[in-house]
Amino acid sequence: MNKAIDPALMHAAEATGTIPGVKMDAYWMPFTANRQFKKAPRLLARASGMHYWDDHGRQILDGVAGLWCVNAGHARPRIVQAIQQQAAELDFAPPFQMAHAKAFELAERVVQVAPTGMTKVFFTNSGSEAVETALKMALAYHRVRGEGTRTRLIGRERGYHGVNFGGISVGGMVGNRKAFATGLPGVDHIRHTHEPARNAFSVGQPLHGAEIADDLERLVALHDASNIAAVIVEPVAGSTGVLVPPVGYLQRLREICTRHGILLIFDEVITGFGRTGQPFAAQTFGVMPDMITCAKGITNGCAPMGAVLVKQDIHDAFMTGPEHLIEFFHGYTYSAHPLACAAGLGTLDTYAEEGLLTRAGEMEGYFAEAVHSLKGEPNVIDIRNIGLVGGIELAPLPGEPTKRAFNIFLDLYEKGLLVRTTGDTVALSPPLIIERAQVDQIVDMLRGAIRRAA
Numbered sequence: 053m054n055k056a057i058d059p060a061l062m063h064a065a066e067a068t069g070t071i072p073g074v075k076m077d078a079y080w081m082p083f084t085a086n087r088q089f090k091k092a093p094r095l096l097a098r099a100s101g102m103h104y105w106d107d108h109g110r111q112i113l114d115g116v117a118g119l120w121c122v123n124a125g126h127a128r129p130r131i132v133q134a135i136q137q138q139a140a141e142l143d144f145a146p147p148f149q150m151a152h153a154k155a156f157e158l159a160e161r162v163v164q165v166a167p168t169g170m171t172k173v174f175f176t177n178s179g180s181e182a183v184e185t186a187l188k189m190a191l192a193y194h195r196v197r198g199e200g201t202r203t204r205l206i207g208r209e210r211g212y213h214g215v216n217f218g219g220i221s222v223g224g225m226v227g228n229r230k231a232f233a234t235g236l237p238g239v240d241h242i243r244h245t246h247e248p249a250r251n252a253f254s255v256g257q258p259l260h261g262a263e264i265a266d267d268l269e270r271l272v273a274l275h276d277a278s279n280i281a282a283v284i285v286e287p288v289a290g291s292t293g294v295l296v297p298p299v300g301y302l303q304r305l306r307e308i309c310t311r312h313g314i315l316l317i318f319d320e321v322i323t324g325f326g327r328t329g330q331p332f333a334a335q336t337f338g339v340m341p342d343m344i345t346c347a348k349g350i351t352n353g354c355a356p357m358g359a360v361l362v363k364q365d366i367h368d369a370f371m372t373g374p375e376h377l378i379e380f381f382h383g384y385t386y387s388a389h390p391l392a393c394a395a396g397l398g399t400l401d402t403y404a405e406e407g408l409l410t411r412a413g414e415m416e417g418y419f420a421e422a423v424h425s426l427k428g429e430p431n432v433i434d435i436r437n438i439g440l441v442g443g444i445e446l447a448p449l450p451g452e453p454t455k456r457a458f459n460i461f462l463d464l465y466e467k468g469l470l471v472r473t474t475g476d477t478v479a480l481s482p483p484l485i486i487e488r489a490q491v492d493q494i495v496d497m498l499r500g501a502i503r504r505a506a
């Protein structure tokens with residue numbers, strides 16, 4: 053049977069390929085199959101709680117918290133009001149040599165939920181910018197301490213750290229790298245942790261693979277620790293298809309970094325703010341990095357914002373020299389933007405009032421059992437989970453990688469469920485307010501789509 057995208061799955065708007073009264077030509081969409089989309093647009097018109105509604109008023113269950121970010125669900129009143137009030141009160145405040153109170157307030161509130169010892173917060177506007185900021189901070193930190201030879205940055209195969217040059221250089225997803233020349237010089241990568249032969253269908257953390265962390269010793273032997281500034285990894289690799297760290301792996305990586313004076317950066321853009329059962333994955337796994345990059349859930353996705361959380365001593369190393377001089381030559385016009393700070397405060401209030409930063413832990417058992425019930429369905433070759441994250445990996449269509457999962461995505465959207473696919477993995481990361489019945493609904497709908505795609 054031909055597994056090309058089934059025309060029957062195309063949305064009704066395909067007939068015209070237009071939005072009434074709006075031309076679709078000018079907008080070049082990010083990370084999108086533009087031509088396919090414009091033939092069959094998928095337009096979201098409003099959202100509330102666990103649901104979106106499309107431009108035809110059709111209800112769509114949100115199985116991915118928008119894009120791993122709407123952790124408290126959609127249109128939460130505290131956040132909506134905070135943004136509305138802020139827009140009327142103070143629309144913009146320059147962040148260089150100036151500030152506004154909510155920037156300090158939000159930084160304090162983030163530190164309160166961050167792992168103990170993460171006491172400083174540097175605001176950016178996205179996860180990608182948080183990554184660039186953390187990498188630059190690592191380089192500058194070593195330099196300011198007189199260890200200026202530490203310039204190498206180490207990422208991990210299959211890692212995703214956003215789309216800017218630093219991020220794609222330390223990142224390890226070939227599609228995000230291959231078209232963009234050489235990236236940063238002096239970057240290397242440790243092995244990824246995916247070992248389906250030993251770990252397929254692990255519930256929670258895989259048991260095998262702590263020793264994969266020792267691959268960092270190989271790079272230390274090659275480059276010498278005195279030349280390595282930092283290692284950046286996602287505690288749970290999301291964008292590559294949900295790879296959960298083997299038991300003991302992150303601990304071992306931490307030990308090796310400490311032994312060699314290498315900074316360890318956890319990229320928690322996806323895992324931050326409750327996704328794995330604690331506010332940060334560092335807490336879930338009991339491993340303390342030197343810096344954490346985050347974004348998405350910091351504002352519940354309601355305003356663009358990212359942040360780098362930093363240990364006190366890293367910050368303090370910069371605080372030398374004459375006091376009138378800038379200590380770190382870095383920042384963005386929209387760092388700590390008032391609307392984003394207001395959204396962040398409304399978000400943290402909502403998380404606190406509803407216990408959402410630990411709810412994924414409470415739901416994890418139920419969620420795990422539900423997603424693992426898909427084992428045995430046609431072409432399901434692995435299922436991975438942690439907290440409220442699930443990855444269901446499918447065998448690719450022969451000669452057409454990614455298409456089976458993409459067809460499932462289109463099918464489910466038609467049926468009223470939003471999921472995310474990467475490669476041939478279907479990723480689930482629902483809002484943390486999800487109820488058991490909605491977990492069942494997601495898994496039942498997914499089961500149907502997997503069968504139809506067989």
Ligand SMILES: Cc1ncc(COP(=O)(O)O)c(C=O)c1O
Binds near residue numbers: 177179320
């Ligand atoms: C681990 C990780 N880092 C960085 C990013 C980039 O974030 P943004 O798209 O906000 O730039 C993402 C986005 O999904 C991510 O998952």
